[in-house]
Amino acid sequence: MTGTEESRDAPTRRNFITYGGALLGAGLLAGCTGDTPAETTTSAASDTATAGQTTETESSSYTASMEPVGELTFESVPEKWVAYDGGYADMGVALGKGDGMTGIGGSGRYYTQVYDELPGVSVNRDMLEANDLGEAGMSKEIFYELDNDVHVMDPQMLINWFDWSEEDVAEITENVGPFFGNLIFRREDDWHDYRYYTLYEAFEKVAQLFGEQERYEAFAELHNAFIANIQTKLPPADDRPNVLLVYEGSNEPEEFSPYRLNDKGTSKKQWRDLGVSDALSGTGIQGLSTTDRGRIDYETMLEIDPDVIMLRAHERKSAAEFRDTVLAFMQEHSLARELTAVQNEQVYRGGYLFQGPIHNLFLTERGAQQLYPDVFGEEDGDTKLFDRQRVADIIAGEF
Structure with a gap:
C-alpha cells in the first residue's frame, strides 16, 4: 500500500484542481435542492434533457457540476479516474476514457462482455479486478494507493453505505482528488434528498467532466433514434x-x-x-x-x-x-x-x-426480444436492433 503518511503529505493533483465556493467548508456535502426531473415511459428524449454545458474560461480551465458535490473547476481534463459502479464506468468507456480507468467499486457487477461485440472497444479487466475498491472495503487507503485525478461516485453513498464521515470525504478530496457522481440506479433511499438524474442527464454531466460533449451528443442521437424505432413497433x-x-x-x-x-x-x-x-x-x-x-x-x-x-x-x-x-x-x-x-x-x-x-443499448435490445420475440426476434437469436460498428465509431471519436 502506498497510503503512508509521507505520501499523504506529498504534493498531489489538487495543485491543478480548484473548487467552486459551494464546496468549501461545511457546505461540502450539504444536501442540495433542486427539482427532480420527470422521466416518462414514452419519450426517449426526456432522458437527454440538457443538464448544463462545459464552461471554458480565458485560462483554459473549465467547470463541471453535479449534485450533491456541486461545481468543480479543473485546470486540465482528468486522466486517471475510478468509478464506484459499472454504470459510471460504462459512461467513461463510452466517452473514450476507458484507458484512464484504474479500478472499480465492484468488478463483479461491471459487465464488460458486451464490449466484445464492439470492434476495438475493451477495458483492462485484470487491472479492474486487481483494483476492486469493494474488495478493499472501500478503505481510504486504496484511494491513496490508486491516486486518481477524480472519483466518479456519489460521496453520500460512501457515508451512508460504508461508514465514511464528511471529514473522510474532505480528506480524500483535498489530498487525492474530488468526487463527482450521484447514485441514480434507484430512487428509494431516504438519505438521497437531493436531485436525481436520468441516465442521459448523468451521462451528460460525466461528458462535461471529461470534456467530451461531442461524443455525448453522438450517443444521445443514436440512443434517441434507437428507442424511437423500438417504440413505434x-x-x-x-x-x-x-x-x-x-x-x-x-x-x-x-x-x-x-x-x-x-x-x-x-x-x-x-x-x-x-x-x-x-x-x-x-x-x-x-x-x-x-x-x-x-x-x-x-x-x-x-x-x-x-x-x-x-x-x-x-x-x-x-x-x-x-x-x-x-x-x-x-x-x-x-x-x-x-x-x-x-x-x-x-x-x-x-x-x-x-x-x-x-449497457443500456444491449439491455434494451435484449428486453425487447425477451418480451416481444415475434416483433424483435428471439433473445438468443441473430437479430440486431442497433449498429454495433456505429457505437464503436463514436467511442473511437469518429462522428
Missing part, C-alpha cells in the same frame, strides 16, 4: 405484459428481493422504455433500499401472478444456461410451477443493477 399498451423484477443469485431460488419499476431509477430504464407495467403496483410491497431489505416468496408471487418475471444476479449465464438452471428448477418447484410466468416460460435474466449508455 411496440404492441398496444393493453397487450403489453406486467413485469415483476426481483433479485436472487441462487440457481435454486426460494426467496427474492423485489424492485419497483416505477421508482425511475436508471437500472429499470429499459423496462419503462419498453412500455411494461410494474406487477407490484398496488400491492404495498416496497422496493429494495438501504432501509428496506424485505423479501418475497413464492406464495406472495402467486398472489401477484405476474405475466413476466425478470430475475437479476445471473448475468454471467447465457440465456440458455439460465433456462437450464433457474427456470428448470422453478418448473419443478411445487409452488413456483403454478406461476403463469413459469408455465409460459417467461422467466428471464433481469439485466444489470448498474447500467451506462452502452
